[in-house]
Amino acid sequence: MIVMPPPDAAVLARRGEIVAALRGIVPGEGVVDAEIGRRAFECDALTAYRQLPMVVVLPETKAQVVEVLRYCSANRIKVVPRGAGTSLSGGALPLADAVLLGMSKFNRIVAIDAANRCAVVQPGVTNLAVTQAAQPLGLYYAPDPSSQIACTIGGNVAENSGGVHCLKYGLTTNNVIGVELVTMEGEIVQLGGKHFDAAGYDLLGVVVGSEGMLGVVTEVVVRLLPTPPGARALLVGFPGIEGAADCVAAIIAAGIIPGGMEMMDRLAIQAAEDFVHAGYPLDVDALLIVELDGCEAEVDHLVAAVEGIARTNGATTCRVSRTEAERLLFWAGRKAAFPAVGRISPDYLCMDGTIPRKRIGEVLLRMKEMEKKFGLRCANVFHAGDGNLHPLILYDANQPGELDRAEGFGQDILRLCVEVGGVLTGEHGVGVEKRDLMGAMFNESDLNQQQRLKCAFDEDSLLNPGKVFPQLCRCAELGRVHVHGGKLRFPDLPRF
Amino acid sequence: MTQFQPKDAGEAAETILWAGSERKSLEIRAGGSKGGLGRPMRADHVLDVSRLAGVVDYEPAELVLTARPGTPLKDIAALLAERGQMLSFEPPDWRDLLQGGGEPTLGGTLACNLSGPRRLRAGAARDFFLGFAGVNGRGEIFKAGGKVVKNVTGYDLCKLMAGSFGTLALLTEVTIKVMPRPETACTLLLPGLADEAAVALMAGALNSPHEVSAAAHLPAIPARRLGFADSALTALRLEGPAPSIAFRAAALQLLFGSGPRLDAPASEAFWRKIGEVATLLSLTGRVVWRLCPTPAAAPALVAAILERSPSAEHFYDWAGGLVWLSLDAAEAGPDAGAALVRTALKPLGGHATLVVASEEIREKVEPFEPEAPALSALTRKVKQGFDPYGALNPGRMREGA
Numbered sequence: 033m034i035v036m037p038p039p040d041a042a043v044l045a046r047r048g049e050i051v052a053a054l055r056g057i058v059p060g061e062g063v064v065d066a067e068i069g070r071r072a073f074e075c076d077a078l079t080a081y082r083q084l085p086m087v088v089v090l091p092e093t094k095a096q097v098v099e100v101l102r103y104c105s106a107n108r109i110k111v112v113p114r115g116a117g118t119s120l121s122g123g124a125l126p127l128a129d130a131v132l133l134g135m136s137k138f139n140r141i142v143a144i145d146a147a148n149r150c151a152v153v154q155p156g157v158t159n160l161a162v163t164q165a166a167q168p169l170g171l172y173y174a175p176d177p178s179s180q181i182a183c184t185i186g187g188n189v190a191e192n193s194g195g196v197h198c199l200k201y202g203l204t205t206n207n208v209i210g211v212e213l214v215t216m217e218g219e220i221v222q223l224g225g226k227h228f229d230a231a232g233y234d235l236l237g238v239v240v241g242s243e244g245m246l247g248v249v250t251e252v253v254v255r256l257l258p259t260p261p262g263a264r265a266l267l268v269g270f271p272g273i274e275g276a277a278d279c280v281a282a283i284i285a286a287g288i289i290p291g292g293m294e295m296m297d298r299l300a301i302q303a304a305e306d307f308v309h310a311g312y313p314l315d316v317d318a319l320l321i322v323e324l325d326g327c328e329a330e331v332d333h334l335v336a337a338v339e340g341i342a343r344t345n346g347a348t349t350c351r352v353s354r355t356e357a358e359r360l361l362f363w364a365g366r367k368a369a370f371p372a373v374g375r376i377s378p379d380y381l382c383m384d385g386t387i388p389r390k391r392i393g394e395v396l397l398r399m400k401e402m403e404k405k406f407g408l409r410c411a412n413v414f415h416a417g418d419g420n421l422h423p424l425i426l427y428d429a430n431q432p433g434e435l436d437r438a439e440g441f442g443q444d445i446l447r448l449c450v451e452v453g454g455v456l457t458g459e460h461g462v463g464v465e466k467r468d469l470m471g472a473m474f475n476e477s478d479l480n481q482q483q484r485l486k487c488a489f490d491e492d493s494l495l496n497p498g499k500v501f502p503q504l505c506r507c508a509e510l511g512r513v514h515v516h517g518g519k520l521r522f523p524d525l526p527r528f
Numbered sequence: 529m530t531q532f533q534p535k536d537a538g539e540a541a542e543t544i545l546w547a548g549s550e551r552k553s554l555e556i557r558a559g560g561s562k563g564g565l566g567r568p569m570r571a572d573h574v575l576d577v578s579r580l581a582g583v584v585d586y587e588p589a590e591l592v593l594t595a596r597p598g599t600p601l602k603d604i605a606a607l608l609a610e611r612g613q614m615l616s617f618e619p620p621d622w623r624d625l626l627q628g629g630g631e632p633t634l635g636g637t638l639a640c641n642l643s644g645p646r647r648l649r650a651g652a653a654r655d656f657f658l659g660f661a662g663v664n665g666r667g668e669i670f671k672a673g674g675k676v677v678k679n680v681t682g683y684d685l686c687k688l689m690a691g692s693f694g695t696l697a698l699l700t701e702v703t704i705k706v707m708p709r710p711e712t713a714c715t716l717l718l719p720g721l722a723d724e725a726a727v728a729l730m731a732g733a734l735n736s737p738h739e740v741s742a743a744a745h746l747p748a749i750p751a752r753r754l755g756f757a758d759s760a761l762t763a764l765r766l767e768g769p770a771p772s773i774a775f776r777a778a779a780l781q782l783l784f785g786s787g788p789r790l791d792a793p794a795s796e797a798f799w800r801k802i803g804e805v806a807t808l809l810s811l812t813g814r815v816v817w818r819l820c821p822t823p824a825a826a827p828a829l830v831a832a833i834l835e836r837s838p839s840a841e842h843f844y845d846w847a848g849g850l851v852w853l854s855l856d857a858a859e860a861g862p863d864a865g866a867a868l869v870r871t872a873l874k875p876l877g878g879h880a881t882l883v884v885a886s887e888e889i890r891e892k893v894e895p896f897e898p899e900a901p902a903l904s905a906l907t908r909k910v911k912q913g914f915d916p917y918g919a920l921n922p923g924r925m926r927e928g929a
Contacts, residue, residue, distance in 0.1 A: 145824075146731070146735055147728070147731050147823070147824035148731075148822055148823050148824050149731065149734060149735060149823075169735070170735065170736075170737065171735060191680065192680045192684070194678060194680075198678060199677070199678075202651065202655065203678070203680070205655075205684060205687070206651050206655050215902070215906075219902040219905075220902065221900075221902045221903050221906060222900070222903070223903075225822065225877045225878070226822040226823070226877055226878075227820045227821055227822050227823070227849060227877055227878035227879065228647065228648070228652070228820045228846060228849045228850065229641065229643075229652055229654075229691070229820055229879075230641075230691055230879075231820075231879030231881075231896055231897035231899070232691075232896055232897070232899055232903075232907055232925060232926070232929075233688060233691070233692055233696075233907055233910055233929075234641070234654060234687045234688055234690060234691050234692075235688075235903075235906060235907075235910070236687075237654060237684055237686075237687020237688060237690070238683050238684055238685065238687055238688050240684065240687075241680050241683065241684050242683055258734070258735050258736060258737045258738075258739075259737060260737060261737040281589040282589075284589055284591065284708070285588060285589045286708075287612055287613075287708030287709065287710075287711065288708070289707070289708065326739065326768070326772060327737070327738070327739075327772055327775050327776055327779075328775070329769075329771040329772050329774070329775040330768060330769055330771070330772030330775070332771075333769045333771050333772060334769070386674070386676045386677075386678050386679055387676065388587065388590050388592075388675070388676060389589070389590055390587070390589065390590065415678070418676075418677045418678040419590070419676050419677065419678065420678045453675055453676070454674070454676050455674040455676055455679040455681045456681045457679070457680050457681050458676075458678040458679060458680065459678065459680055460680070461680055462680075462681060462682065466681075470681075470682065473674075473681060473682075474671070474682065475670075477668045477669065477670045478670045478671050478672065478682075479682075480668075480670070481664060481668070481670045481672070481685070481913075481914070482672070482682050482683045482685065484913035484914065485683055485685070485688070485910065485913055486683075487909075487913055488906060488909035488910045488912070488913045489906065489909075500682065510913075511912070511913070511916070513916050513917070
């Protein structure tokens, strides 16, 4: 288990006073003090980790957010921001001595601005609600994490969320063009807006994906795109993983960027088919769903091209959706893959590494060996287009030691991702879950430089501490200016 | 002044460590094609990274390329073209605009976050910047990001490097996402529209499902400079497989009326000129501004400026999200029109950069949009966190950064 920083006894001792002060800023039910109320916030979607927050604050206005942060900053009280709590990496895990700042009441769509192809929304608006509001104008918001009915835009900004359409349409960072941010000190900063690009340092670019550690977002401007006029999906089965991986590489090498390209392994196919009866072939080791979107002429053209590539790469089945209902059925199995796996196992851990696609065969093979080593099963669903793996490790939390084994398995998978040239997380974030693995990917000077950025925004490390970095930030030490005074070896430096 | 030419990241780090400890500053230079951008620098020495060049790794099927920053952009483009790929953000060549010669490099392009016409659809240079190794102002080698197309591990420092003009760290190796070249392209030209109508039309075209990959509007003067008849031109580019383009072009013409059509080679030349800017505007005796306003507000912004500066010339790219403006230097006055441009822009949202002006003017007038106090404080703290001694490109963007 990952250990969180020890609570500050002095802050805990002042709990009553802190609650009273917060009530002075956010009236009524906006401050949740009773344990039963706080219990609802004790974890996010990484349910293996739970912690009752010291107090929960649910502000309704920007002014309240500013005041809460000013108060906490002045009194050196930690703050953990939270959206809908759907993080799979524990990004919104509370701390025993911290205020949990829930942004759910910021749930208003401020404007759908078709002339500027964007929407202005508050951070507590759900991802899907943005698309629903834009739909009457033929527009939508492209990033679509699988939690999109529940997850909020504010959380998407914090985690730089992805989804199945990232390869073609990008992650959150490529689709958010402005935020209003309140810093830990309570300063309001506008980053970006409805215009293109930054006037100075691209601080918007670092706030997206900063896991709630640089500031609290109070408004977001997102890019809207025209809804593709049509889409068709291909369901392609292969006798081996290698054939499927080669097929993916060949599609991209042919210059085709599908709207979505997903792969599932045998266990995931079986679980999904048993659950939703999507008509998946059960005699294959790997299944690809390739979705092509655009105008009819383009989709027809690309479907024919992908069919040809699939055959060349040894596909044993290849079905093309003929109707919209059939396309959605092809997807239904994939979209239900996580709950489907939930049906065959009491618990599962969902991992999220990215690898260079050419290493997929080897990585899956080594995961099979790990299954034996840890005595646990692993199902794989995979954003194949961009190399983002989602191994689902099946375990039973009620069996002593199984969670630890599952975590060990997950960590070995992520180390393997880094070893083959990939990264620890493609879209779920580091959070608590992968915090202590950061050293597998980054050395001390890499992490120090990241933390110096954190220090520029939050010098006292009060905002969401204990996440992302294996060691707490030491801003004073990191910022120290060393004077070398010519003692080093530079007499003949101009030689090169 | 010494010119350092490190051969690797280690030597670069040693140079920067030395500069920091001696309180000397360094001007980072690669191909030297963008020296005239931003505030003039008074650095003690030059850190020339032209030896940090060459492609390290290119995996077409992974859509990933890793190279050293001094690699000429033309070499990258040629290599990608061999495999039917490209830099999707369409980096423009500003040599004729800046009139300083040199050779555009990958590192310089990323450091300035330079993007061309496809930016409005595909994203900017920053959106394709996946990872890097570099040296901070303390002389420490560090890395960030990764070498895969999808990654959220740690803060996205690539975004911070893009557009920081070498003021935060020296890049020693960069990894970018590359994309397939569209099979073919064409451009529809719609003549005779006034600015307001043209910007509205471009927004409508972009909101249509017909995947317009670039949208520009040229008033009569820049249109004539490109060799077209004496009438305003609104241009919409379509890219993709041939049958798709045929369908979409027909659909757009049904929506917006028909006009001349540029085939793939003519289309390529047209958009290259739009990105390069130089042929479209008067440059002699002029100052040139690059405005990024709220797109729909662009025509009102231009009208406000033209009212006060009647000899101004302008055109729109990015469907109004980018306005290039050339002002007569004498008419613009000693501040190069900064007060006029920025006062008009401020209430509409966006930012303005003074791109072409004499060194004296760029010394006096902030070339980059001044920042509000809270933002400015953050900028300084970020700079401090990367380059506490002010060793790298001192004052290139603004005082102290």
